[in-house]
Amino acid sequence: MIKPVLKGIAVLLIMTIGTLLGFYLNRSDPWGRIPGKRLPGEEVTESIEDWSFTQQARGVTLEVRPSAPYSINASCLFHDGAFYSLATSIENRWVQFLLQDPDIRFRVGGKLYKGRATVVEDPELINDLFETLSQKYRGGVDRTPEQKARYRFIRIDSR
Template identity: 25%
Template sequence: MMGKIFQIGGISLIVITLFTILSLLVVGYEPQDQSPGLWLTGELATEDVADWSFTEQHEEIFVQTRSPWLIPHSVTTYCATYNDSFYLFSAYYGGGDFPDLRRWNKNVVRDPRVRLKIGDQLFDQTLSYIDDESIRTPVHQAFVDKYPQWASPGLENVHIFQVL
């Protein structure tokens, strides 16, 4: 009798889990402020983007990364353009070792393919970590100029990715 109860309970748990995953695949589960999300939804752009200047009118964008266990991990982040290139950043306000402090940073270092959501559009892109100070310094300034209310933790604690 107990075996039958456990069998029914196990099957019920599997059905509920599959239903939840399928529902999330269809409707997505986007990040909210500092709370991460899963899948992003929207219209997938089919053309390559030559001019990212339209992003200047967006305060935050969503970034969906690929986790090691094949479940997407998405976050909100700030973005800016500099010299016709598009950049994202990750601020480590209390310091800390890059990329260990942010799961999305760890995911990007492991697999740089991401999905960006800007407005209602989705863009499949690749990110590249920028460690060249001659690029980091002016890009950091572009972030400061775009977000004058932002209190930067200092260039040493801001990690910058270029969208390729």
């Protein structure tokens, strides 16, 4: 009696693991904190002059490392006519990839664009960006100076 039940549980477990592995290996978009691969969709070919369309975006999906695409979901903000993303640490894998190759693709509002990423180094601009971030996301953005030191803003320019 117990053996058939255990055999059924084992089969169900193997099928579940196989299904999850299949989804993981065939993913394109990131899923929560799990990174994705190459983002599907048609790219907008025109260069972006007016970034104001990004003001309403709650987040951005970034694809780094064109040679072996790696995509993630990130917070984003529009500030002084420019578009930025936020990395919780310079040590994040995707940040390391974009430091090696700043050419990226990104999706905002269902459209896919080509861009170039630059880590923001200017302390005054970083303070302004934290202020804009706290206004956009209302709460949860009050961080200690030590926490702020870990974060990195990434400026995204059209290419």
